[in-house]
Amino acid sequence: MRLRNIPGADEIVSNSEYCIQDPAAHRGNWSEMLGNANPIHIEVGMGKGRFIMDLAALHPDINYIGIERYTSVLLRAVQKMQENPLPNVHFLCVDAATLPEIFGEGEVNRIYLNFSDPWPKDRHARRRLTSAEFLARYDQFLAGDGRIEFKTDNQDLFTFSLGEVEASEIWKVDASTRDLHNNPVLNEGNVMTEYEEKFSSKGNPICKMIAFRKG
Numbered sequence: 001m002r003l004r005n006i007p008g009a010d011e012i013v014s015n016s017e018y019c020i021q022d023p024a025a026h027r028g029n030w031s032e033m034l035g036n037a038n039p040i041h042i043e044v045g046m047g048k049g050r051f052i053m054d055l056a057a058l059h060p061d062i063n064y065i066g067i068e069r070y071t072s073v074l075l076r077a078v079q080k081m082q083e084n085p086l087p088n089v090h091f092l093c094v095d096a097a098t099l100p101e102i103f104g105e106g107e108v109n110r111i112y113l114n115f116s117d118p119w120p121k122d123r124h125a126r127r128r129l130t131s132a133e134f135l136a137r138y139d140q141f142l143a144g145d146g147r148i149e150f151k152t153d154n155q156d157l158f159t160f161s162l163g164e165v166e167a168s169e170i171w172k173v174d175a176s177t178r179d180l181h182n183n184p185v186l187n188e189g190n191v192m193t194e195y196e197e198k199f200s201s202k203g204n205p206i207c208k209m210i211a212f213r214k215g
Contacts, residue, residue, distance in 0.1 A: 009071040018081045019074070019091045020065075028104035030063075038063050038088070039109040044096045044129055045069075045116050049077025049089075051193040052112070056089045058191070067092045067099070096129060096137075103141035111138055113150040115195040118157040130161035132168065139170050139213075148211040151180065153199040158207040171211045180206040 013019050020026070026033040030040060039062050043052045046066035056064045066089070068074040074093050081089065094102065116129040126133045130150055138148060148171075152158050158178065165171045177183040180190065181200060186208055192200075200206055 006072040006075055009075040012078060013071045013074050013091075013093050016078045016081075016091075018078055018085075018089065019093060023092050023094065023102045024098075027102055028107070030103065030107050034063050034090075036063070040065060040103075040107060041110040041112065042067060042099075042103075042108055043112040043114065044099070045113065046077065046091075047073055047114075048194060049074075049080055049091075051114055051191055053077070053080060053084070053086060053089055054191050056086045060088055062088060064089045065092060066090070067094060067096060069093065069095050096134070100137050100140040105141060106143045106146075108141050109143045109146050111142060111146070111148045113148065114193045115152055115199075116150075116157070118152070118154045120156070125160070128157065128160065130157070130164055132164050135164060135168055135171055142213075144213065146213075147174070148209075150209045150211070151193070151196065152207050153195070153204045155207065158209070161209060165209070165211050170213055172214045174210045174212045176207075176209040178205055178207045180208045183208075186210075 031037045041062055042065045044067045046052050046068050049066055052064045052066045066077060068091065071093055074091060077091060113129050119125065119127045125131055150161060162173060162176060165173050175186060177186050180187050196206055
């Protein structure tokens with residue numbers, strides 16, 4: 001689906017106090033940049049920001065950084081922050097492939113991947129945020145005891161994602177379900193995204209996987 005271009009979105013994002021410009025300049029020094037040593041959790045492909053902002057309101061002692069590639073989407077999150085500012089939320093407008101250039105070794109404690117683009121064609125499999133290529137990127141900056149949490153309603157993408165983790169020499173599946181909202185353990189404390197609410201209201205089961213490093 002082609003994203004609708006919103007006039008002025010680039011300028012608003014570039015000038016927003018909530019969007020960190022030149023994030024690679026802070027690699028290895030994020031605690032200093034954020035002004036505290038609290039854990040850093042990131043959401044890759046955060047969309048309009050509901051999930052990460054709801055989490056931030058619940059956990060003020062955690063730094064949340066939302067990553068979104070498109071300014072026309074990120075604009076909506078910026079507007080929400082203007083209405084309800086949260087001191088522990090920041091945004092980056094970058095391609096997820098560049099994240100190892102932005103975060104240093106062990107700087108991120110948790111990665112959220114929510115309803116990522118499934119890239120359904122086989123030739124685009126490497127672009128999926130749960131592909132072996134992206135899992136290798138996450139290994140470069142996720143803390144040793146950090147974890148990846150992935151949610152989707154796309155059964156094929158979930159099957160692919162489980163396979164990529166299970167085939168990895170680095171990662172292992174700690175827990176998974178193909179029906180999150182009926183799983184009392186994994187659904188405890190679940191914070192829904194816009195897509196999750198939309199798809200589940202139509203009866204679509206939500207899948208979730210949690211991955212840790214082996215060892």
